[in-house]
Amino acid sequence: MEESLFMGKVTAAMTHDMQNVLAIISEAAGLAQDLLVMSDDSVFPLKNRLIEVVGKIEGQVARGSEIVGELNRFSHVPDDKKRQEDMDAVLNQTIFLSAKLSRLNQVTLKVEQLEEPIILNYNPLKSRMLVYRTLEFLTPLVGKGSEIILKPVRFPDGKVGVCFKIKTSTSGKFKLEEIVNISSWGDLESEFVVEGVSIRPSENNILLSY
Amino acid sequence: MINWKVLLVDDEKDFVLTLAERLGLRGIEVITAFDGEGALQILKNCRPDVMILDLMMPGMSGSVVLEKVKKLYPGLQVIILTGMGSTPEGTTGVDLCAFEYLSKPVKIDDLIDKIGRAIKKGSAVN
Numbered sequence: 279m280e281e282s283l284f285m286g287k288v289t290a291a292m293t294h295d296m297q298n299v300l301a302i303i304s305e306a307a308g309l310a311q312d313l314l315v316m317s318d319d320s321v322f323p324l325k326n327r328l329i330e331v332v333g334k335i336e337g338q339v340a341r342g343s344e345i346v347g348e349l350n351r352f353s354h355v356p357d358d359k360k361r362q363e364d365m366d367a368v369l370n371q372t373i374f375l376s377a378k379l380s381r382l383n384q385v386t387l388k389v390e391q392l393e394e395p396i397i398l399n400y401n402p403l404k405s406r407m408l409v410y411r412t413l414e415f416l417t418p419l420v421g422k423g424s425e426i427i428l429k430p431v432r433f434p435d436g437k438v439g440v441c442f443k444i445k446t447s448t449s450g451k452f453k454l455e456e457i458v459n460i461s462s463w464g465d466l467e468s469e470f471v472v473e474g475v476s477i478r479p480s481e482n483n484i485l486l487s488y
Numbered sequence: 489m490i491n492w493k494v495l496l497v498d499d500e501k502d503f504v505l506t507l508a509e510r511l512g513l514r515g516i517e518v519i520t521a522f523d524g525e526g527a528l529q530i531l532k533n534c535r536p537d538v539m540i541l542d543l544m545m546p547g548m549s550g551s552v553v554l555e556k557v558k559k560l561y562p563g564l565q566v567i568i569l570t571g572m573g574s575t576p577e578g579t580t581g582v583d584l585c586a587f588e589y590l591s592k593p594v595k596i597d598d599l600i601d602k603i604g605r606a607i608k609k610g611s612a613v614n
Binding site: 294295296300306308340343 | 500503506509510544571592596
């Protein structure tokens with residue numbers, strides 16, 4: 279079995295167990311809330327405070343469940359290496375998986391919706407990896423409060439790719455034209471060449487072409 | 489008092505018992521089973537309005553239970569409630585004969601709403 283398939287299979291099984299754990303926490307919190315609501319205020323003077331606390335537990339269960347659900351979908355990505363995919367789905371999932379990068383660097387990540395879908399015919403795991411790598415490179419550079427908008431594009435040569443539109447914050451000192459002088463940019467370019475894709479700056483954008 | 493009878497089948501005992509208690513507080517009678525074999529045994533003597541069924545269980549899987557239930561008791565509506573994150577389409581056609589496919593964790597009000605709809609459909613079929 280290939281490593282990525284093994285990793286995906288094990289992760290999928292673990293996420294299933296995690297959803298069960300979250301479901302038990304959710305039901306237990308729900309039951310506590312039911313019992314509190316039914317109880318007399320004189321018996322439980324802190325009833326409303328406790329209901330509030332249980333509400334927080336439920337909120338975090340919902341958050342955890344969303345993360346675990348997305349991780350489960352991601353774990354199935356290596357199942358089919360020749361899958362044709364809507365670029366929009368690839369970008370939205372990768373952005374979700376990049377939430378930590380976005381939060382740590384205080385950069386907002388968005389996907390620009392297209393009316394007509396652009397279909398990508400590329401290894402689904404690698405397509406996400408290359409978008410993630412680009413974001414990993416860009417998010418620390420663009421500055422706090424900046425925005426990176428990802429847009430699926432079809433290039434004149436028929437290839438499909440992603441345009442990373444960078445909107446720097448007023449306090450940001452990022453200059454896109456200087457990106458090529460950063461040593462890690464060269465590493466990124468070389469890494470992408472090995473995968474048979476290209477990455478280049480163009481006006482105010484970074485273009486990734488599969 | 490709602491007067492509904494639900495068979496809840498899941499190998500996660502804590503989940504089953506807690507959810508059963510919560511449904512009970514809302515006036516719903518709940519019969520519980522912790523595996524597929526146990527559920528089929530219960531159905532020999534008792535006819536719930538709706539069955540809530542997990543998919544991944546040791547022994548007989550939920551999809552096999554569903555298949556058997558649909559053969560033996562075609563009017564019984566089954567709601568799949570599972571921690572499996574994949575889409576219903578990815579679960580060997582389960583979506584074709586289950587009334588609804590829900591992912592854990594589920595909000596109690598959503599579950600009760602689905603139970604009510606399933607009972608309505610079951611009454612129309614029977």
